Amino acid sequence: xxxxxxxxxxxxxxxxxxxxxxxxxxxxxxxxxxxxxxxxxxxxxxxxxxxxxxxxxxxxxxxxxxxxxxxxxxxxxxxxxxxxxxxxxxxxxxxxxxxxxxxxxxxxxxxxxxxxxxxxxxxxxxxxxxxxxxxxxxxxxxxxxxxxxxxxxxxxxxxxxxxxxxxxxxxxxxxxxxxxxxxxxxxxxxxxxxxxxxxxxxxxxxxxxxxxxxxxxxxxxxxxxxxxxxxxxxxxxxxxxxxxxxxxxxxxxx
Amino acid sequence: xxxxxxxxxxxxxxxxxxxxxxxxxxxxxxxxxxxxxxxxxxxxxxxxxxxxxxxxxxxxxxxxxxxxxxxxxxxxxxxxxxxxxxxxxxxxxxxxxxxxxxxxxxxxxxxxxxxxxxxxxxxxxxxxxxxxxxxxxxxxxxxxxxxxxxxxxxxxxxxxxxxxxxxxxxxxxxxxxxxxxxxxxxxxxxxxxxxxxxxxxxxxxxxxxxxxxxxxxxxxxxxxxxxxxxxxxxxxxxxxxxxxxxxxxxxxxxxxxxxxxxxxxxxxxxxxxxxxxxxxxxxxxxxxxxxxxxxxxxxxxxxxxxxxxxxxxxxxxxxxxxxxxxxxxxxxxxxxxxxxxxxxxxxxxxxxxx
Numbered sequence: 013x014x015x016x017x018x019x020x021x022x023x024x025x026x027x028x029x030x031x032x033x034x035x036x037x038x039x040x041x042x043x044x045x046x047x048x049x050x051x052x053x054x055x056x057x058x059x060x061x062x063x064x065x066x067x068x069x070x071x072x073x074x075x076x077x078x079x080x081x082x083x084x085x086x087x088x089x090x091x092x093x094x095x096x097x098x099x100x101x102x103x104x105x106x107x108x109x110x111x112x113x114x115x116x117x118x119x120x121x122x123x124x125x126x127x128x129x130x131x132x133x134x135x136x137x138x139x140x141x142x143x144x145x146x147x148x149x150x151x152x153x154x155x156x157x158x159x160x161x162x163x164x165x166x167x168x169x170x171x172x173x174x175x176x177x178x179x180x181x182x183x184x185x186x187x188x189x190x191x192x193x194x195x196x197x198x199x200x201x202x203x204x205x206x207x208x209x210x211x212x213x214x215x216x217x218x219x220x221x222x223x224x225x226x227x228x229x230x231x232x233x234x235x236x237x238x239x240x241x242x243x244x245x246x247x248x249x250x251x252x253x254x255x256x257x258x259x260x261x262x263x264x265x266x
Numbered sequence: 267x268x269x270x271x272x273x274x275x276x277x278x279x280x281x282x283x284x285x286x287x288x289x290x291x292x293x294x295x296x297x298x299x300x301x302x303x304x305x306x307x308x309x310x311x312x313x314x315x316x317x318x319x320x321x322x323x324x325x326x327x328x329x330x331x332x333x334x335x336x337x338x339x340x341x342x343x344x345x346x347x348x349x350x351x352x353x354x355x356x357x358x359x360x361x362x363x364x365x366x367x368x369x370x371x372x373x374x375x376x377x378x379x380x381x382x383x384x385x386x387x388x389x390x391x392x393x394x395x396x397x398x399x400x401x402x403x404x405x406x407x408x409x410x411x412x413x414x415x416x417x418x419x420x421x422x423x424x425x426x427x428x429x430x431x432x433x434x435x436x437x438x439x440x441x442x443x444x445x446x447x448x449x450x451x452x453x454x455x456x457x458x459x460x461x462x463x464x465x466x467x468x469x470x471x472x473x474x475x476x477x478x479x480x481x482x483x484x485x486x487x488x489x490x491x492x493x494x495x496x497x498x499x500x501x502x503x504x505x506x507x508x509x510x511x512x513x514x515x516x517x518x519x520x521x522x523x524x525x526x527x528x529x530x531x532x533x534x535x536x537x538x539x540x541x542x543x544x545x546x547x548x549x550x551x552x553x554x555x556x557x558x559x560x561x562x563x564x565x566x567x568x569x570x571x572x573x574x575x576x577x578x579x580x581x582x583x584x585x586x587x588x589x590x591x592x593x594x595x596x597x598x599x600x601x602x603x604x605x606x607x608x609x610x611x612x613x614x615x616x617x618x619x620x
Contacts, residue, residue, distance in 0.1 A: 062499060064495060064498075064499070083498070083503070084495075084498035084499055085498045085499075085501050085502055085503045085504065087499075088498070088499055088500055088501035089501045093499070093500075094499050096495075096496065096499075100493045100495060100496035101492070101493075101496070102488060102489045102491075102492030102493060102496065102497070103492045103493075104488065104491070104492060104556065105485075105488055105489070105492060109485060109488075110489075112485055113485055113486065113489045113497065113500050113502070114500050116482070116486060116500050116501045116502055117500070117501030119482055121481060121482045121483070122483065123478070123483050123507075123510050123514075125481070126477060126478050126480075126481025126482060126483045126484060127474045127475075127477050127478045127481070127514075128474075128477065129477045129481070133481060133482065136482070137481070137482065140482065176500065180500060180501060
């Protein structure tokens with residue numbers, strides 16, 4: 013049974029049909045990539061799944077339960093975490109605190125417990141701190157824990173965002189262009205990291221421009237063009253797919 | 267425990283100031299210091315919603331007025347003429363009313379201050395809940411405008427309602443006995459105890475807010491201030507977090523209104539005015555937005571100076587000018603260190619060119 017199922021999802025921005033009747037599914041513990049030229053609707057598709065934007069119609073099921081009418085925070089509580097294309101770290105907070113916010117869905121202390129500093133909230137707070145350190149460590153940035161997150165180098169910020177997303181211990185991780193703006197070495201590192209995350213039993217859906225990364229690590233690929241799904245297959249088959257080659261390289265005039 | 271260290275210094279300072287006024291026989295300062303304390307209570311509440319959660323409110327004088335006016339109205343209006351009507355006699359039997367004698371020896375039947383206080387704060391909380399739900403969906407200028415509108419409504423209601431004394435406000439508000447022996451009143455002899463009641467309340471208020479900002483929910487507030495979208499993606503129910511903080515800050519404002527009104531023995535529509543709200547926002551900004559101690563220190567200093575008449579009749583203008591200067595030269599607040607670094611940077615340059 014698939015972990016995530018998307019059924020005939022649609023999004024129109026005025027006259028633009030950004031996502032046109034797209035359906036696909038992601039099987040448990042696989043890496044699936046969504047590729048396509050600029051403006052193909054990849055990020056929109058992502059935002060529809062994480063409910064950052066509202067779909068016009070269509071259904072999304074996660075662990076066999078409908079999630080297409082939930083609030084974004086409820087999606088996160090169900091076990092879907094995400095990163096953003098244009099990194100969205102919390103300014104004014106340290107890297108550690110950023111990752112600690114990631115622990116939010118797996119912790120409980122409410123408003124009153126916080127105000128009154130109840131013993132239960134204190135032990136939980138300690139647990140959150142330790143877990144956040146673990147994830148910073150996993151990404152090899154534990155030494156940056158106390159620096160302000162938004163003051164870090166671009167690659168490091170990306171790592172903090174990764175750690176933050178992982179801290180919620182999701183079953184499904186949505187990665188929006190994890191290699192954007194990274195050089196070839198950093199991209200190789202990201203590839204390794206994604207495989208490492210998968211080995212922890214986390215399913216991954218990613219949007220990516222970097223073809224070498226996508227072809228190396230994904231189990232399956234969905235290709236979008238002008239909002240429509242034009243192919244869905246294994247990397248090797250996608251590389252041979254005529255339509256895909258056409259949209260990436262253009263019409264063969266000869 | 268480290269975050270409580272400043273609270274100890276603060277407590278020591280409160281005691282020290284009282285002792286100094288006693289030795290130097292300047293106990294009259296305690297009156298304005300007590301009043302400043304209540305305004306500071308409102309300001310630290312506002313600091314939480316504005317600085318930490320990033321939601322501006324230009325309506326907090328409204329919540330202060332709801333607290334002050336309701337408790338003043340309930341504890342001053344004589345219910346004796348209605349003593350035999352159903353509801354009044356029911357309230358009386360339930361022990362919620364108190365009777366006393368006025369100057370001419372007539373019997374006064376009024377609501378017990380504790381009941382009035384609870385009604386006043388509950389009303390502010392309910393209004394904050396109802397208002398906050400839709401209004402906190404707005405961002406930036408729009409939120410400022412909507413809360414400003416709320417503040418204006420409360421001001422006009424205070425000005426137009428006979429029950430609230432219209433332009434004259436309400437006076438003759440009785441004292442409020444919190445516990446036996448501890449009474450909020452402006453009596454000359456009760457100056458020292460009231461100074462400690464006020465600052466004790468601020469101390470507890472401060473303690474709770476420090477706990478909050480250092481908790482899981484406090485972190486969620488800072489996060490939604492940074493990026494609401496990302497906070498939601500991390501499972502933070504941002505609408506609820508904002509609403510609860512807004513309600514908490516409204517309760518702080520209402521409590522400040524209740525206590526200050528009993529202390530002063532009166533309240534007027536000036537307390538509900540928009541300029542008051544602007545003043546509170548300015549103070550939070552000067553204190554450095556997400557900086558509870560900054561808000562408390564600046565709030566106490568400026569309110570104290572203002573009430574001592576240091577700014578004369580230019581009071582509101584002074585706050586306006588301060589707000590402009592802070593926004594231009596120290597948008598991070600006065601108490602942030604890098605401003606002093608900034609000033610140091612400017613100094614040697616001047617020497618160089620001179």
